[in-house]
Amino acid sequence: MITEVFITCALTGAGSSVERSPHVPVTPEQIAQSAIEATRAGAAVVHIHVRDPETRRGSRDPALFREVVRRIRKSDVNPVMNLTAGVGGDLTLGGPESPLPPDPGKTDMAGALERLVHVEELRPEICTMDCGSMNWGAGSQYIMVNTAGTLRAMAARVKEFGVRPELEVFDTGHLVVVRDLIEEGLIDRRPLIQLCMGIRYGAPDDLTTLMALVHQLPPGTVYSAFSIGRMQLPYAALAPLIGANVRVGLEDNLYLSRGRLATNAELVQRAVEILERMGVRVMSPDEVREKLALKVHA
Template sequence: MISEVFITCAITGGGGAPKHENVPVTPQEIAQSAIEAARAGAAAVHLHVRDLKTRAGVLDPALYREVVSRIRDSNVNPVINLTTGEGCYLVLGSSDKPLPPSPETDMLGALERLVHIDELRPEICTLDCGSKSGKASEEGVMINTIGTLRRMAKRLQELGVKPELEVFEFGHLMIANDLIKEGLIDGPPMLQLCMGIGYGVPDDLLSLMALVHQLPPGAIYSAFAVGRMQLPYAAMAPLAGANVRVGLEDNLYLSRGRLATNAELVQRATEILDRIGVRVNSPDEMRKKLKLKSHA
């Protein structure tokens, strides 16, 4: 068990249009929700942006620019963590005729996926450490080849932006370990154990601990689960040596039938942690722990 943790709030997520109005969509809504989450105790805010017409996740530097500017101009100073997960979705034509791929395919080059990172220089951005089948389409696959990951990791190292290595499957952790061994990740390495996501690692305790036992030496890591297990994981994560993530990207509910806001999820997590004797870090304490570089 660790005695102090930082909380990351995942504000809106990518993917399709959100299913509830509490999930922020416009840059103003996303920034305001992030500011409220920071005031409630989140040390970091993890950000996607959404198309204003379709409301689906999109890689649009102008939208990211507005969201980040609004947060940086506010009276709170959370660690900003931007996604690089857009532009890696392949949808095959069909199981009998996979090529050409479906028009739903959204594949970009390694550096194209980093254009908003290159411009805005957040302290952290995500790096999904491998490929994974998804439930959104039975012919859809999240594609992250070893070559792409090495290219992205190298560019992030040049920019001085710390990658948060996202682990959805056991093989992803092996890839993350290789990137670290190859010197492409500056220490201390930061990992996110993503539990209970479709066709990934299940959210049970034994699976979590199996991942923990394969982590590289000196790693600083968080663990979260989606859906109803999100808040129980706020209590379970520090028992496994992990930091905490909550937010509407992963779960819409504060309790059964009670829809949440991001600030309410952060507040509930801080209450849980306080009751079990775990102190919540400030943004500056998180920066110091991870040796983050501020560019703003």
């Protein structure tokens, strides 16, 4: 067990959750305000996706990231900003019998450097990289695509930027990619890893699977663990028991309790309450910067 942790708040994601809750932020103003409120509630890190304000779908438009970051930086809080670099690997095939061409309305495939345009411009302290490909959704033709070659190119570029990658691990094979990146000198030997549990066709959220992942982490890894849906808040209690930090937020779960839709700030506040009742101290943004040796860019 560890006795101090940091909380990451994943604010909005890129999925269809906006159709199920009015609290999921969509516009840059809403996303920034939600980040500010989550920080005040106790989050040290805010994990940022952006959405097209008109379609409300996930986007990688650098202008939208720019506006969110600008608003947070001019506020009275100073969270560690973690920008996603996961968008741009979305492939939806045409169907079981006619996979090609892909569905043009649901496919967004971009090159490695194109997926990092906003990271290069804004230089957040952290950006996320999904460490492998996987099927997504029962009966769906959607594949989250992150080839080994793409990840190597992205890791090398992120290293040049002086940005710390957070490596999103959805299953055991993704840790093989992490180890390869370490051995090739593309990421730090003490990596920052997020264990993403409970996602269909990824690692299930049972304790046996979680501990199998924990036992395969490279030595010295700083890691967090979360589960989607109703297991999100139980994982806030579980995480420090297995040496992990905490992630909550509307990207992964919409509810504070059965039938009670949450805001990001409420999820963070509940996580803080859980942790403090366990005798676990919640770290501030500046403490996280020191712990992770983050580079603060102007």
